Amino acid sequence: MDKQITSRDGTPLAYEIRGRGPAVVLVSGAMSTGATMAPLASRLASGFTVVVYDRRGRGSSGDTQPYAVVREVEDLAALIEAVGGDAALYGISSGGALVLEAAASGLPVRQVAVYETPFADHSGDGAKERAEYTERLTEALGAERRGDAVELFLRLTGMAEEMILGARNSPMWAAMEAIAPSLAYDDAVMAGGLVPRERIASIGVPVLAVAGGASPTWLQAAVEDVADAAPKGMYLTLEGQTHMVDPDVLAPVLAEFFQV
Incomplete structure (x- = not known):
């Protein structure tokens, strides 16, 4: 990240800009930094001024305490101001929940797009599972057991135990532990894990909710709920795609x- 801006509470945010045209801010999900969005940014840069950034608590950005979701909304406000005071927002996974909240908070956005924000409305005991995850995550992070926190998150995503063990023994594990505290931030952004219909209903700009056709049916249904809750919502399925969406397709x- 080659640029830095200061959010309202004094937190430094690292970001970079690619391309020219109407501004679009890309928001990553859990266990990721702005670099995760770089391939998508490159493919959009021919027609847009694309902003990628490290969310607070990860990468080269700061992490002022105490955390609150409104602070991350203020981070987006600062980035939008830096590119002219008007932007479209795209968020993947829990980043989608953040951009929906930002739009509902009245930030100056033109459009909002989300990809597979994992609301648990259609996943059986999803709400209960989310509550248990929050409790155990809080406990693990409070005891500085960052590795256990990462494991909890990976299990929440459905990763098999043998794959989790392989990840824990891989070179990437140290980097995952380094940003483990930010898992609590994504959990707060998800706000219990159910579609925030009333908040989404207050969004007056177009909302595009996208899911992969090869993703679980409960996740596709939740994404469709997001589109249904938005007054100007649209739902789209990308055939053959999973949660790891191909930027060439998206x-x-x-x-x-x-x-525009």
């Missing part, structure tokens, strides 16, 4: 939606 869809 970018043309976003480019068409974000055209």
Whole structure:
């Protein structure tokens, strides 16, 4: 990240800008930094001024305590101001919950797009599972057991135990532990894990909710609920895609939606 801006509470945010055109801010999900969004940014840069950034508590950005979701909304406000005071927002996974909250908070956004924000409305005991995850995550982070916190998150995503063990013994584990405290931030952004219908209903700009056709049916249903809750909501399925969406498939869809 080659630029830095200061959020309202004094937190430094690392970001970079690519391309020219209407501004679009890309928001990553849990256990990721702005670098995760770089491939998508590259594919959108031919038609847009694309902003990628490290969310607070990860990468090269700061982490002022105490955390609150409103602080992350203020971070987006600062980034939007830095690129002219108007932008479209895209968020993947829990980053989608953040951009929906930002739009509902009245930030100056043109459009909002989300990919597979994992609301648990259709996943059986999803709400109960989320509550248990929050409790155990809080306990693990409070005891500085960062590795256990990462394991909890990976299990929440459905990763098999043998894959978790492999991850724990891999070179990437140290980097995952380094940003483990930010898992609590994503958990707070998800606000209990159910679709915030009333908040989404207050969003007056177009909302595009996208899911992968190869993703679990409960996740596709939750994404469709997001579109249904938005007054100007649209739902789209990308055939053959999973939660690890191919930027070559996603970018043309976003480019068409974000055209002013």
